[in-house]
Amino acid sequence: MILSLENVSISSREKKIVDNVSLSIQKGEWYALVGQSGSGKSLLSQAIGQMLPPNLQVEGKILFKDEDLLSLSPKQIRTFRGQKLSYIFQDYQGSFTPFRTIGQHFEEYQKAHGIRDAKTRKIKSMDALESVGLDEALYKRYPFQLSGGQLQRVSIAMALLLSPDLLIADEITTALDSVSGHRILELLAKRQKETGCAILFITHDWRHVRRYATRLAVMKEGEIVESGGKHRILDHPQHDYTKQLIQAAPILGRGLPSGLKEVDTYESAYC
Numbered sequence: 001m002i003l004s005l006e007n008v009s010i011s012s013r014e015k016k017i018v019d020n021v022s023l024s025i026q027k028g029e030w031y032a033l034v035g036q037s038g039s040g041k042s043l044l045s046q047a048i049g050q051m052l053p054p055n056l057q058v059e060g061k062i063l064f065k066d067e068d069l070l071s072l073s074p075k076q077i078r079t080f081r082g083q084k085l086s087y088i089f090q091d092y093q094g095s096f097t098p099f100r101t102i103g104q105h106f107e108e109y110q111k112a113h114g115i116r117d118a119k120t121r122k123i124k125s126m127d128a129l130e131s132v133g134l135d136e137a138l139y140k141r142y143p144f145q146l147s148g149g150q151l152q153r154v155s156i157a158m159a160l161l162l163s164p165d166l167l168i169a170d171e172i173t174t175a176l177d178s179v180s181g182h183r184i185l186e187l188l189a190k191r192q193k194e195t196g197c198a199i200l201f202i203t204h205d206w207r208h209v210r211r212y213a214t215r216l217a218v219m220k221e222g223e224i225v226e227s228g229g230k231h232r233i234l235d236h237p238q239h240d241y242t243k244q245l246i247q248a249a250p251i252l253g254r255g256l257p258s259g260l261k262e263v264d265t266y267e268s269a270y271c
């Protein structure tokens, strides 16, 4: 087990937003979190890395292997993020500082994680760019000189740079056109195969669940209403809300409309 959430609740002063959520993610699996807008998916994922907005409180246990992440100091969790768990967000523009080159982003990220040798940092950066199919010429470019798809590739490269065990991907294709989005997910699946990291994948898109996920949880109004293996849930949903969501996904069917087949990431993650 990589990550285990036990009775996690998130509250503002006014109300409970996430209510008593428990789930666990195994080594190397692709775990999808789906549910309507505002159901608490992003906040739950932010709570894992202590990234919640300051007006929100979290209760419960978030165990990474045996370590309770909620008990780590701000310094400890900063080290943890990047090395053991990392994030990729929908808003790739906001993940980059506009006046710093891609290379400077790689440099700072590695310096912040204690990689002192400049030559090592440069080699790691170049390898990382190559691993996501980007030319090393991009190292000297500024974020605005890259397309959205290229920036998300850089985000993936950076997120996997220090070989984390868990990657949290929060609607990472939402801001991309469908072709770029598809390429990004194929790349992520390939990198997952190569690195063996687990992925917590937040999405609205059931096609992506069918193609990539091994297991999933369905959230509604801050609670998990159903969770389990992908095939069980897609083919035999138990909860009315899950049934509604699946029925509302117009082109889900039993396969992908484009003829794409699902990817067995769970098995491949152990290769």
Ligand SMILES: Nc1ncnc2c1ncn2[C@@H]1O[C@H](COP(=O)(O)OP(=O)(O)OP(=O)(O)O)[C@@H](O)[C@H]1O
Residues within 6 Å of the ligand: 012, 017, 035, 036, 037, 038, 039, 040, 041, 042, 043, 044, 053, 055, 056
């Ligand atoms: N800082 C905050 N203070 C109070 N409420 C908040 C705060 N941030 C988010 N919320 C509320 O918490 C609820 C859950 O938000 P969250 O972003 O986790 O939903 P989500 O399921 O990820 O939605 P989406 O799919 O649209 O991204 C929403 O009603 C949101 O308005």
